[in-house]
Amino acid sequence: MNQIGPYTLRNNLFLAPMVGVNDTPFREICTQQGAGLTVAEMLTSNRELWQNERNKLKQVKPLTAGPHVVQIAGSDPIQMADAALCNQELGADAIDINMGCPAKKVLKKAAGSALLRDTKLVTCILQAIVSKVNIPVTLKIRTGWCPNTRNGIEIAHIAEDCGIQLLTVHGRTKECRFKGDAEYDTIAAIKQAVQIPVIANGDIDSPEKAAQVLAHTKADGLMIGRGAQGKPWIFKEIEHFLNTGTKLDKMKLLQQLRVISSHLRKLHQFYGGIKGVWYARKHVSVYVKKLTSSREFMAEFNSAEDPQQQLEQLEEYFAHLAGMPTIN
Numbered sequence: 400m401n402q403i404g405p406y407t408l409r410n411n412l413f414l415a416p417m418v419g420v421n422d423t424p425f426r427e428i429c430t431q432q433g434a435g436l437t438v439a440e441m442l443t444s445n446r447e448l449w450q451n452e453r454n455k456l457k458q459v460k461p462l463t464a465g466p467h468v469v470q471i472a473g474s475d476p477i478q479m480a481d482a483a484l485c486n487q488e489l490g491a492d493a494i495d496i497n498m499g500c501p502a503k504k505v506l507k508k509a510a511g512s513a514l515l516r517d518t519k520l521v522t523c524i525l526q527a528i529v530s531k532v533n534i535p536v537t538l539k540i541r542t543g544w545c546p547n548t549r550n551g552i553e554i555a556h557i558a559e560d561c562g563i564q565l566l567t568v569h570g571r572t573k574e575c576r577f578k579g580d581a582e583y584d585t586i587a588a589i590k591q592a593v594q595i596p597v598i599a600n601g602d603i604d605s606p607e608k609a610a611q612v613l614a615h616t617k618a619d620g621l622m623i624g625r626g627a628q629g630k631p632w633i634f635k636e637i638e639h640f641l642n643t644g645t646k647l648d649k650m651k652l653l654q655q656l657r658v659i660s661s662h663l664r665k666l667h668q669f670y671g672g673i674k675g676v677w678y679a680r681k682h683v684s685v686y687v688k689k690l691t692s693s694r695e696f697m698a699e700f701n702s703a704e705d706p707q708q709q710l711e712q713l714e715e716y717f718a719h720l721a722g723m724p725t726i727n
Contacts, residue, residue: 408466409435411619412638414437415624416438425682428661442471444481446478479527483536492534518553535565539568542568542571552588552589581600583612587616600624632650676709
């Protein structure tokens with residue numbers, strides 16, 4: 400499944416819309432590292448809050464060839480439809496609807512995965528949005544509200560009937576959050592129940608796991624979230640493994656350095672010198688988490704106050720790990 404509406408994708412490997420992670424720089428990096436599609440961070444459908452700088456930045460289109468997918472969240476059909484149309488006018492190529500987020504602040508507003516309890520409201524929201532825009536509309540859900548009320552198949556039928564063009568299923572209920580094993584059997588049942596493309600999401604963290612999930616669920620593609628944090632090249636690794644049956648050589652330290660340095664420069668440019676430095680700290684901590692002496696490095700890195708200093712410290716750290724002199 401390498402097609403969404405009029406858009407042909409590089410592959411069927413998607414980056415999940417992680418709040419606080421999937422900003423424009425990270426989406427660009429993941430696309431460069433093999434993701435066929437990236438989805439923006441969840442955006443409230445309340446347009447009154449769009450003047451907030453963070454919400455404005457969520458709508459910035461990445462400098463990539465793929466379609467710009469904006470994900471919206473809310474519980475009012477009219478407000479959701481208006482938000483979808485406005486994002487279309489601002490340049491979105493597709494709209495993704497969030498009915499999977501388990502965060503408390505989202506659930507308090509009866510949005511995200513809370514909507515799975517109200518199939519009539521789900522129908523109203525989907526119908527309102529699909530009828531309002533002329534770009535593809537996709538949907539992301541969980542398998543249900545709790546293990547005793549899994550209704551993913553029912554929601555999938557509603558989505559198909561309402562004109563949703565693609566459905567992503569995170570293989571857990573809202574109650575499970577991110578605990579326990581993903582329910583690949585449930586995703587497989589949902590895939591079998593509908594004709595629209597179904598994307599499997601949950602616990603995909605290696606090429607072997609990706610192949611197993613595709614084989615088990617018969618899904619049309621995979622969405623990867625936490626597995627891409629600190630390792631955006633996982634998309635290239637999975638793509639290669641699915642195409643050839645062989646694993647790519649482990650990415651060398653200096654190859655990793657080039658990717659991370661590029662990511663930092665994008666962050667610095669996108670957010671500016673001060674905030675770019677702040678956001679870089681969060682991303683770099685995940686990149687280096689499993690590397691030697693990462694705690695000591697992060698203590699020093701977090702004290703850097705300007706972009707150039709961060710880049711130099713990163714370069715020195717990786718040169719030290721590789722046993723090489725500092726790269727000029």
